[in-house]
Amino acid sequence: MTTRNADIRVAIFEDNKLVRDAYEAIFSGTNGFACTGVFTDCTDLDFKIRKSAPDVVLMDIEMPGMDGIAATQQITSAAGAPSILMQTVFEDDEKIFAALCAGAVGYILKTSSPVQLLQAVSEVVSGGSPMSPQVARRVLKLFQHHAPHATVSDTETLSEREKEILTLMVNGNAARQIAEHLFLSYETVRTHLKKIYRKLHVVSSAGAVAKALKDRLV
Amino acid sequence: MTTRNADIRVAIFEDNKLVRDAYEAIFSGTNGFACTGVFTDCTDLDFKIRKSAPDVVLMDIEMPGMDGIAATQQITSAAGAPSILMQTVFEDDEKIFAALCAGAVGYILKTSSPVQLLQAVSEVVSGGSPMSPQVARRVLKLFQHHAPHATVSDTETLSEREKEILTLMVNGNAARQIAEHLFLSYETVRTHLKKIYRKLHVVSSAGAVAKALKDRLV
DNA sequence: CCAGTTTTCACCCAGTTGGGGTATAGATGC
């Protein structure tokens, strides 16, 4: 460490100058924190990370060139990588999902106060994942069912047998295999399949499988 | 509503008497909150929920008889169900995962202070998902681990064109439709499909769709 | 007991699918 042992080393990736300067001032001017790098984009990303050797990277999710999500993926793929705290102006389910999949450990809004920001970074260092309860709820929603189309009404019109057959289909079985598996005649399985297609408003096995997985019918 | 309009109605499920009484005291004795039900177990669960009509259910994750996870599942499966805030003594990855899958919207530790507890319940009501940064990190870990199977190696062997065609298939298109959509000949699309099947190790469109969705290839 | 639903099975038929070839044009790479 080149800084005092208690200092948390923070690197900032942010394309907006006003925000960038504000962040730099906050971390540079607060005891216990050190701003070891301020960057406007992700070119030479590996070099910038090595040079600033941060404990925590504050990463803007939207940046020109390589965006924050791609950068997060690249940074976290290395061994001993720093923790990455994403920041965004507005919650966007898809982006949140992508950022967390990419390996970000926390998520804060740009509307957070300086105190909240410092606290969030501290929490990241001590092994936490700070995020606003609102963002946490969104993450949970994605987590609970990545595609919550929730066609409950349709699910329930499917009989037990039909769900059973749909499940087998999702697991890659063709009509003939399903028949063998359930000790049914091939024609019976086909009859079931036709009814399933009508109920799900699809016209092919591929469509049925897609609907089953997207709507969590199985 | 039988209570003042600003009051948040809370129902408590907790088998330990000391904890139970403490919680009741906290919610009964704080302005803006009303404790509308205190229960030691989940027998007659539906009745207890209907009777107490809570906005938020504070649910112990471990209880004799039906545990808090099963109870959460039952409660959230009904329409217009209350939000459920889980509480536990110690973080347990599996239990956290199960509880959130069951539909809990938040998660707090029993070591939380009364103020934190009240704040957590308030956050639930206003659409948030309160959880300690430590718990959030665990959720994220499970989330990152469970959700993105990301068979990157296999995905990347699919060419851009192949991914494009696979996406169209997932969206319910047959070979003929894909051909029209991409201004390709029917036979060309079929050639692509055959290559996709070989790469994904499947033998049908249904299998390809299942793999694409399960492994998030599209 | 009767009506309705589910489950089971069968046949017909046009169209599609999956597997196997073969081949040409363009891009990439050494």
Place this chain on the structure above:
DNA sequence: GCATCTATACCCCAACTGGGTGAAAACTGG
């Protein structure tokens, strides 16, 4: 330049699929 890859396109053929119709057995709830 030559190898390789990708995208494009076509052919054959057996098998499967999806739609329709019909019908019997079993169960469900009045």
